[in-house]
Amino acid sequence: xxxxxxxxxxLSFAALSDATRRGxxxxxxxxDASITxxxxxxxxxxxxMKKHIQVLERAGLVVTQKVGRVRTCKLGKRGLGAEAEWIExxxxxxxxxxEALDEIISELEKEGxxxxxx
Amino acid sequence: xxxxxxxxxxLSFAALSDATRRGxxxxxxxxDASITxxxxxxxxxxxxMKKHIQVLERAGLVVTQKVGRVRTCKLGKRGLGAEAEWIExxxxxxxxxxEALDEIISELEKEGxxxxxx
DNA sequence: TAAATACTGAACTATATGGTTCAGTATAAT
DNA sequence: ATTATACTGAACCATATAGTTCAGTATTTA
Numbered sequence: 274x275x276x277x278x279x280x281x282x283x284l285s286f287a288a289l290s291d292a293t294r295r296g297x298x299x300x301x302x303x304x305d306a307s308i309t310x311x312x313x314x315x316x317x318x319x320x321x322m323k324k325h326i327q328v329l330e331r332a333g334l335v336v337t338q339k340v341g342r343v344r345t346c347k348l349g350k351r352g353l354g355a356e357a358e359w360i361e362x363x364x365x366x367x368x369x370x371x372e373a374l375d376e377i378i379s380e381l382e383k384e385g386x387x388x389x390x391x
Numbered sequence: 392x393x394x395x396x397x398x399x400x401x402l403s404f405a406a407l408s409d410a411t412r413r414g415x416x417x418x419x420x421x422x423d424a425s426i427t428x429x430x431x432x433x434x435x436x437x438x439x440m441k442k443h444i445q446v447l448e449r450a451g452l453v454v455t456q457k458v459g460r461v462r463t464c465k466l467g468k469r470g471l472g473a474e475a476e477w478i479e480x481x482x483x484x485x486x487x488x489x490e491a492l493d494e495i496i497s498e499l500e501k502e503g504x505x506x507x508x509x
Numbered sequence: 510t511a512a513a514t515a516c517t518g519a520a521c522t523a524t525a526t527g528g529t530t531c532a533g534t535a536t537a538a539t
Numbered sequence: 540a541t542t543a544t545a546c547t548g549a550a551c552c553a554t555a556t557a558g559t560t561c562a563g564t565a566t567t568t569a
Contacts, residue, residue, distance in 0.1 A: 286408035290401050291557085295477070302484035309515060319516065321558055328556085342515045342566045352485040357478045359413070360471050366420035367470040409527080427545060437546065439528055446526090460536045460545045514567070519560105526555070537544075 281333070285356055288332035293317070294325050298334065298348065305347040403474055406450035411435070412443050416452065416466065423465040 288294055293315055300306060300314060312322035326346055329335035333351035337344050406412055411433055418424060418432060430440035444464055447453035451469040455462050 282413070283408050283410060286404050287556095289477075290405035290408055292399075292401060293557090295400065298481055298484070302481065302488060307515080317557095318559065320518085320560085323517075324557070339516080342564095344516065348485050348488045350489060353478050353482040357475075357482055359407075360475045360478055363416055363420070364471040364475055366416070367466050370420055370466050371468065405526095411527090425545080435527095436529065438530085438548085441547075442527070457546080460534095462546065510569100512567100512569080515565085517562100517564075519562085521561105522557100522559075524556080524558105527553090529552080530550090532547100532549090534547075535545085537542100539540100539542080 281355060282359060284332040285334060285353075288328050288334055289356070291325070291328075294329055297325060297329065297346075301335065301346060301348045305345050307343050307345055309343075311346065400473060400477060402450040403452060403471075406446050406452055407474070409443070409446075412447055415443060415447065415464075419453065419464060419466045423463050425461050425463055427461075429464065 296315060297311060300311065306314075308319055308322050308326060311326070312319045315322065317325075326335060326337060326344075329346075330337060330349075333349045334353075335346050336349045337346045339345075414433060415429060418429065424432075426437055426440050426444060429444070430437045433440065435443075444453060444455060447464075448455060448467075451467045452471075453464050454467045455464045457463075
């Protein structure tokens with residue numbers, strides 16, 4: 274039986290499934306930030322923000338470094354390559370599947386630009 | 392022609408964060424399947440598989456239809472467009488960030504330990 | 510030295526997830 | 540009419556998540 278086990282994707286997709294964490298990535302894309310400034314931006318306690326950062330760190334999406342009393346967070350070098358690969362590969366799979374059912378799909382789409390569901 | 396009835400990214404990324412569910416998508420890419428055959432493939436109870444399918448359905452990644460006593464699962468028309476968009480946009484963000492902070496990143500990698508030994 | 514700042518960890522709450530078993534219902538096959 | 544098949548729902552379990560408060564420690568700053 275094929276093993277579909279892929280821990281890094283588990284961790285990164287789980288990390289991306291939270292709007293606050295996606296927001297943190299947005300924010301870090303603008304520049305590095307401390308836990309305090311992120312907690313302030315997202316109106317959350319320091320402890321709560323630290324947990325989000327830990328989730329992002331475990332997924333390799335963020336790295337942090339503590340200098341003095343300030344922990345600075347930045348985007349991880351790992352990036353989103355593996356996730357992009359999986360998504361792209363399977364996006365094609367979806368499309369292929371629909372092409373195989375082209376006659377049915379195109380018929381449905383002719384009935385309206387949106388969902389044909391009544 | 393992108394997303395119309397698009398459930399939030401929260402739901403789809405959460406759905407993709409489980410290896411079994413990613414495997415189900417692989418499987419459905421090969422052809423439609425019943426709950427029973429999927430449960431068999433992934434060595435799981437029917438009830439367990441039904442829960443996974445429900446998660447995928449809520450995310451819009453899978454649609455199902457019950458005919459007689461068999462519920463057939465197939466890939467949802469929604470696809471992975473919204474997810475691909477988010478990932479691609481942010482992948483560029485990561486890259487831009489690294490170019491800007493190349494020297495700092497390499498310094499981080501040299502240190503490795505950010506916790507003072509107390 | 511004293512006080513403010515920045516973070517950390519433990520503990521708690523509430524809810525979700527991933528899985529099970531068990532007891533059904535509806536449908537198909539014999 | 541029986542029986543087997545396919546699914547469904549409720550209930551349960553263990554663990555994880557998303558957040559909090561509270562009590563610290565370590566580091567600046569005044």
